[in-house]
Amino acid sequence: MNLYKKQFQLAFMIAISISISLGSCTGSKEKSTEKTTATKEEGHGEEEGHGAEGHSDEIELTEQQMKAVDIQIGKIEEKNLTAVVKASGQLAVPPQNEAKVNLLSGGIIRRISVLEGQKVKKGQILAVIENQDMIRLQQDYLSSKNGFSFVDAEYKRQQQLKAAGAGTGKSFQLAEANYHAESSKIKALERQLQQLGISPSRVSSGKITSEIPVIAPIAGTIGTIAVTTGSFIQPGTSLMDIVDNSKIHADLLVYEKDLFKVQIGQKVSFRLTNQENQQIEGVLNGINKSFEDDTKGVIVHAVITKPLSNLIPGMYVTGLISVGTALSPAVPIDAVVKAEGKEYIFIVEEEEKGGTKEAGHGTHFKKVEVVTGVSELGYINITPLEKLPANTRLVTKGAFYLQSKSSGPSEHSH
Known part of the structure; x- marks a missing residue:
């Protein structure tokens, strides 16, 4: 019985020893495997990190890409931004190129012939006003015109009598005074009709009208129209304004x-x-x-x-x-981009090399570092840190897109 117990204990101890040995082996393999995997991952990460850090100063864009992001190309200009x-x-x-269209007499707007923003010529009819008082003015003109024929005939008769020594001086003086008075009255009425846009010759022929045309005083463009059809306008009211922008x-x-x-x-x-x-x-x-x-x-x-x-x-x-003649290289502000505390422009590389773009290939751009100066009116002075050839072309709009593309991760294969 004791011998059986000793044999059982010995077998049990051997089994435990074998288990411990096997467990130790497995752990070593797992650790070795983990270490190897970690090493590979670390190496791969370093490769990826190296790829991410790699920046490209040369970029190629197709014509479609340039149109999609609205990239514009121009030249470095010489501008005076300091003196x-x-x-x-x-x-x-000037005052003579701007006019307010007013009325000398009131009336009702019957027709407006123009629109805001429309170009007009001097003397063109802008609107038509109706005023019944104009009929009375034309009537007075016709009465004075018809009565003047008698005054004129009397004045001539008295002149003949005076020349023959048959007339009296008083009658001649009275006829002369009436002649000049009626003549002045007719001229005054004609001038009033002309100012209102009514033709005296048409009135003399019996064509009396109650409508007054509103005439453009200058050539130009119609501004704000302050009236509407059917509204009553007081004398001196501005109907619209005309501006001539040529000066x-x-x-x-x-x-x-x-x-x-x-x-x-x-x-x-x-x-x-x-x-x-x-x-x-x-x-x-x-x-x-x-x-x-x-x-x-x-x-x-x-x-x-x-x-x-x-x-x-x-x-x-x-x-x-x-106030001076100090010219220096300048580009639009949008042509300069900033990255990592430095400033850059993108030039067209084909122009720099003097080559021509091959069929099927895009436009190549190169990033060039510059030092900037004064900026005014959308332009900024630049000093390139490397010599650029004459007539160098550069990106004047869309440089930010090229900068974002150049600072992105470079492609690599595994």
Whole structure:
């Protein structure tokens, strides 16, 4: 019995030893496997990390891609952004190029022949007014015209009698006074009819009318129409206004500290503040000699060299008056992008190499680091850190898209 117990204990101990040995082996294999896997994953991660850090300074885009993101290409310009006086103001037209259409006499609007924004010529009929008092005026003119024939005949008869020594001086003087009085009256009535747009010759032929045409005093574009058909208009009321923008100019406010720099004949570059910074050019042609209210500023007038059709009096503008000739390279502000504390532009690489784009290939762009300076009117001075060939073309709009594409992960294979 004791021998059986000892044999059982020995067998039990051997079984436990074998179990421990097998468990130890399995654990080592698992640890080895985990270590190997971790090493592989780490290595793969390093490869991926290396790929993510890799940036490309050269980018290729197809024509379709460029159109999709609206990439625009231009040249580096020479602009004066330092020797300038900055001034703001509004567009305006000379007094002789703006008119208010008023009435000398009241009446009812029977017809309006134009629309707001319509171009009209000087003398064109804008509207028709009806006033019954005009019939009385034409009647007075006809009566004076018909009665003048008797006064004229009497005056001539008295002249003949006086020449023959048969008449009296008093009768001649009376006939002469009546003649001049009636003649002046007829001329005055004719002038009134002409001012109202009624032809005296038509009235003389018996064509009496109660309608008064409203005539355009100048050529231009119809502005606001303040009346409607059927409304009664008092004398002196403005029906509408006409503006001729062909002589539009800019009134800029220059402060006292800059007045000594400004002279007639200097060039001005304008930016339309609320019109997507549209650029226009002009020349100073007048400087006021009095301050505007309490601003300590003087209004200067600049004629626009090539007026655009969309320019309207009252538009806000910002102008740079060139008071020197310091030109430096400048590009649109949208052409410069920032990355990692540096500033870049994207140039067209084909232009740099002087080559031609092959069929089936896109446009190649190269990122070039620059140092920026003064920025005015949507442009900024740049100094490239590498020499660029003459007539280098660059991206003026859409550079941000190229920057995001260049800073993305590079492609790699496993």
